Amino acid sequence: MLRRAIELGIDFIDTAWFYGPHVANRLIAEALHPYPKDLVIATKLGGKRLPDKSWAAFARPEELRQGCEEDLRTLRLERCDVTHLRYMAGSGVPFRESLDALIELQREGKIRHLALSNVGTAELLDALARTPIVAVQNLYNTAGGRGPLARATHAEVDSPDAVLATCEARGIAYLPFFPLASGDLGEAQPVRDEIAKRHGATPAQLALAWLLARSPVMLPIPGTGSVAHLEENWAARTIALTRDEVEAIAREAQSAA
Numbered sequence: 001m002l003r004r005a006i007e008l009g010i011d012f013i014d015t016a017w018f019y020g021p022h023v024a025n026r027l028i029a030e031a032l033h034p035y036p037k038d039l040v041i042a043t044k045l046g047g048k049r050l051p052d053k054s055w056a057a058f059a060r061p062e063e064l065r066q067g068c069e070e071d072l073r074t075l076r077l078e079r080c081d082v083t084h085l086r087y088m089a090g091s092g093v094p095f096r097e098s099l100d101a102l103i104e105l106q107r108e109g110k111i112r113h114l115a116l117s118n119v120g121t122a123e124l125l126d127a128l129a130r131t132p133i134v135a136v137q138n139l140y141n142t143a144g145g146r147g148p149l150a151r152a153t154h155a156e157v158d159s160p161d162a163v164l165a166t167c168e169a170r171g172i173a174y175l176p177f178f179p180l181a182s183g184d185l186g187e188a189q190p191v192r193d194e195i196a197k198r199h200g201a202t203p204a205q206l207a208l209a210w211l212l213a214r215s216p217v218m219l220p221i222p223g224t225g226s227v228a229h230l231e232e233n234w235a236a237r238t239i240a241l242t243r244d245e246v247e248a249i250a251r252e253a254q255s256a257a
Contacts (some may be wrong), residue, residue: 001227002031006039008234014137014175014221016044016086017070018058025074033076042175043071044117044137046086046098055154057091061101068105079109084117084137088154095123096130103131117177120158121166128170136167137221140176142192142210142253167217179220180207191252195245205232206249209239213246 005013015024028041035041045067048058058067064085071080085102087095105111115135116127127133138157139145145160155177157163167174189203196206204222211220222233241249 001225001230002028004227005230006032006036008231010234011036011038012040012042012219012221014042014044014177015071015075016047017067017074018044018047018049021049022074025071029074029076040081041075041077042082042084042115042135042137043068043075043080044084044086045071045102046084046088046117057088057093059086059088059091059093059098061097061104064098064101065105068110072110080111082113082115082135083111084115084135086117087119087123095126099127099130106131115173118155118157119163121162122158124163124166133170133172135173135175135219136163137175137177138163139178140164140174140211141179142207142249143256144250144254164215164217168215172217173219174215174217175219175221176211177221179211179222180204187256189252189256191248195241195249199239199241201236201239202232204229205236205239206241208233208236209241210246210249212237213241 013028015028017025045064046057046059048056050056068080068083072078083102085098102111102114106114113134114131115137116124116133117137119136119138124133124136138160139155140160145157164174192203192206196203199206201209208220208222211218224230224233
């Protein structure tokens with residue numbers, strides 16, 4: 001599946017040492033190393049998986065350094081292209097303390113570009129006052145960035161659309177995770193389903209096309225282990241939605257969330 005992604009022309013892969021955990025990086029390196037020159041691999045620090053598969057913070061300076069070294073080792077890299085700081089409010093670690101630790105790792109040459117994840121506008125602006133930020137990775141889909149899924153994954157932030165607007169104004173890439181989780185894609189949504197039929201698309205493709213139409217800084221990162229789903233997702237970029245269709249899909253998804 002990873003090799004097929006490269007064949008299709010995909011040049012951006014999102015990963016983290018705690019995906020699996022300790023699985024995603026290994027598969028990427030085994031399948032793709034030595035990497036194509038134009039491939040960007042984005043990593044993420046600040047979290048970890050517990051034995052019961054739940055999430056916990058791993059955001060103290062020494063923990064972030066440990067995580068960065070793990071990414072470099074398992075991905076067989078000398079420097080991470082983009083590293084996101086996954087912020088967890090209530091972790092007991094101040095946001096600036098974690099951010100400054102990543103700035104130090106960048107100064108040491110272990111990270112090229114800094115990015116953020118799971119942040120509100122306040123954290124984004126605070127970070128921008130201290131260092132350039134190239135990307136924000138938040139939960140976002142046709143139902144917005146709130147709701148049961150966001151709460152269950154500790155990914156709810158204040159004013160998700162305001163964060164996106166700030167990224168647009170600053171030219172910062174916006175990477176929505178769980179981009180296909182617009183409620184249950186298997187549930188009937190008459191408006192969405194009619195628009196999908198009109199474009200000859202699946203509900204999943206329509207969810208991705210909606211994100212791409214929603215903002216010029218949008219870079220969806222749908223995860224899959226299936227070549228068929230990979231190709232289906234990739235084809236979604238060819239679907240051109242009208243403004244009216246974008247608004248109608250959002251209204252229906254948000255009312256159902």
